Amino acid sequence: MIAxxxxxxxxxxxxxxxxxxxxxxxxxxxxxxxxxETLSRAQKLDPHALTIIHNELYPVVYRYVRYRLDDEQTCxxxxxxxxxxxxTALDTQRKSIQNLQAWMLGTASHLxxxxxxSHYQRPVEELDDDTLVSPHLPEEAVxxxxxxxxxRSSINKLTIEQQHVLTLRFSEERxxxxxxxxxxxxxxxxxxxxxxxxxxxxxxxxxxxxxxKSGHSD
Amino acid sequence: xxxxxxxxxxCLEKIHSGATIDQVLETYPELQEELRSLLETANAAKSLRFxxxxxxxxxxxxxxxxxxxxxxxxxARQNLHWGSSFRSSAVLVYGVIICLVIVLGTGIASxxxxxxxxxxxxxxxxxxxxxxxENNPVARISxxxxxxxxxxxxxxxxxxxxxxxxxxxxxxxxxxxxxxxxVAGIQVVFPQNLQSLAEEMRGKYIEVKGHPQSSxxxxxxDIHARQFEITGTIDTIQPDQxxxxxxxxxxxxxxLIMGQPVIGGDAKLTIIRTEDNQLIAISIQALNSNxxxxxxxxxxxxxxxxxxxxxxxxxxxxDTLHKTPLPSRKENDPAQSLIETQQPTRQNKGVDQGxxxxxxxxxxxxxxxTPTKENTPSHNESDQGPKPTQQEKDPGHTPQPGAPYDxxx
Numbered sequence: 132m133i134a135x136x137x138x139x140x141x142x143x144x145x146x147x148x149x150x151x152x153x154x155x156x157x158x159x160x161x162x163x164x165x166x167x168e169t170l171s172r173a174q175k176l177d178p179h180a181l182t183i184i185h186n187e188l189y190p191v192v193y194r195y196v197r198y199r200l201d202d203e204q205t206c207x208x209x210x211x212x213x214x215x216x217x218x219t220a221l222d223t224q225r226k227s228i229q230n231l232q233a234w235m236l237g238t239a240s241h242l243x244x245x246x247x248x249s250h251y252q253r254p255v256e257e258l259d260d261d262t263l264v265s266p267h268l269p270e271e272a273v274x275x276x277x278x279x280x281x282x283r284s285s286i287n288k289l290t291i292e293q294q295h296v297l298t299l300r301f302s303e304e305r306x307x308x309x310x311x312x313x314x315x316x317x318x319x320x321x322x323x324x325x326x327x328x329x330x331x332x333x334x335x336x337x338x339x340x341x342x343x344k345s346g347h348s349d
Numbered sequence: 350x351x352x353x354x355x356x357x358x359x360c361l362e363k364i365h366s367g368a369t370i371d372q373v374l375e376t377y378p379e380l381q382e383e384l385r386s387l388l389e390t391a392n393a394a395k396s397l398r399f400x401x402x403x404x405x406x407x408x409x410x411x412x413x414x415x416x417x418x419x420x421x422x423x424x425a426r427q428n429l430h431w432g433s434s435f436r437s438s439a440v441l442v443y444g445v446i447i448c449l450v451i452v453l454g455t456g457i458a459s460x461x462x463x464x465x466x467x468x469x470x471x472x473x474x475x476x477x478x479x480x481x482x483e484n485n486p487v488a489r490i491s492x493x494x495x496x497x498x499x500x501x502x503x504x505x506x507x508x509x510x511x512x513x514x515x516x517x518x519x520x521x522x523x524x525x526x527x528x529x530x531x532v533a534g535i536q537v538v539f540p541q542n543l544q545s546l547a548e549e550m551r552g553k554y555i556e557v558k559g560h561p562q563s564s565x566x567x568x569x570x571d572i573h574a575r576q577f578e579i580t581g582t583i584d585t586i587q588p589d590q591x592x593x594x595x596x597x598x599x600x601x602x603x604x605l606i607m608g609q610p611v612i613g614g615d616a617k618l619t620i621i622r623t624e625d626n627q628l629i630a631i632s633i634q635a636l637n638s639n640x641x642x643x644x645x646x647x648x649x650x651x652x653x654x655x656x657x658x659x660x661x662x663x664x665x666x667x668d669t670l671h672k673t674p675l676p677s678r679k680e681n682d683p684a685q686s687l688i689e690t691q692q693p694t695r696q697n698k699g700v701d702q703g704x705x706x707x708x709x710x711x712x713x714x715x716x717x718x719t720p721t722k723e724n725t726p727s728h729n730e731s732d733q734g735p736k737p738t739q740q741e742k743d744p745g746h747t748p749q750p751g752a753p754y755d756x757x758x
Contacts, residue, residue: 176419176422176423176426178416178419178420181415181416181419182412182416185408185411185412185415185416186408186412189403189408189411189412190403190408193399193403193407193408194398194399194403197399198397198398198399199397207407207410207411210407210411211410211411211414211415214411214414214415215414215415215418218415218418218419218422222422222426275396278393278396279396279397282393282394282396282397283397286394286397297394300394301391301394301395301397301398302397302398302399303398304365307358322354322355322357322358323354325357325358326353326354326357326387329357329387329390329391329394330387332390332393332394333386333387333389333390336390336393
């Protein structure tokens, strides 16, 4: 049913959103469809084509950014900025974009990296535990928030490529093939990169855990 | 290391399919400890997944911003397009204006120029261009005579400015008294050797070449009939009058006819103007080879007319008159008279080349080589072709188109 609709190009923007539920098959069909005709119309700044692209890829990019950042407003800003960069690329890049989704996620990765780097360069006043976690949250939720903060903090210490591969692999469970295509690498290279990223993350998480235990014991 | 990487990938795939960490580790007991920590790290990384629905409000805001920016870019592209088009148009307009200024400025500047001026060649070139573009024979002759009047006016200006350089102009040759000649109203003086020739050309439309004098007199070095060359379509052929492109022309027995002109065919004509302002054809060359009934397109003369009076320049520079009797001269035949007064035999042809159009190097003067219309064999009379004339017997004297007669011999 979905494949038939896709072949007939009868998706409205809203329908595209509704059907873009993370199905790999549907995503790949939509990606191919956009790469072939919608993207060519988008290069002419056709509003309808741009609307389709935005509505279909916004959730993908948003989830990617949200995986890396906890702040909702920053995620919205960065996701929106990815699409504005896409418009600029349409106007300035001579080479056409072969894989639009990979291009957008790569751009999102760099924007997140730049955001975090600028955030570190402008250190804010360190917040205490009471400020970070609302006192009204249940204890389990507080613990989960702490863990997620530690994980994000550890991921942000990885190289940008390691951050990118982990986000691609675990934010939406992309396969090795899709990750390799997005990174422009071979599957073997992605496996090695993933292994090193997980090993490094484990190291940072272990360090966090040790510091946390020592802090609590103090 | 490779084993660990492969085991990790395999375990991740199995967990993705629904297996637990303990279940997948049973497959790799030797790597259990290392793999467990890595898989737990992977699970921790997965815990960051954003499972909630994406707020529709954020999507709408982003889309509005996205499409607004796209609209701005579309407008910018259009402005750029119109801007570049406008710039291109502006450059084109400026270019045209500059060219017009140059052309018109040069044209205006050259319009009043006289021989010796910088822009005078421009003036002559523009006149030749206009002549080249004029297809109507009547208009072409009128244009040429208009230019003749300009040459005469220029000669008058040369004398007023005492710029005594060689020039050429044309007009009717008139005389008030003996030895007092004027061409186009300009007083001219002929040297002794051209006196008799001038007498013969009295009243005719001629062209003279020489040097203006500061005294207001033009010293003539050369004189001949002014010839006009036109190309037109033959409308009517009568014994003594043809109509070519609606222009009536006199045709005499001395008119040189080359090829086989037919009504409706094109022909190239050399014309002179007589003292009674009539146009007489001195040569007609058929251009339509389709009417030659299979004969060669190269025009063959059916008449041969040779001038019998000409000024010869001897090696020592002195001019002498050369006279050859005409075999069948008609009384009061203007074409005959004018042709006779040509000077095709000057050895310094480089001087005459610009003003003498029908000079050539063909047959020697011979009665046998000057057939009339009646006694010239037609190409259609025999499949064997025309009887060889004296010219055809001598390959070195094969008549050339546009050079039908000569008196060098």
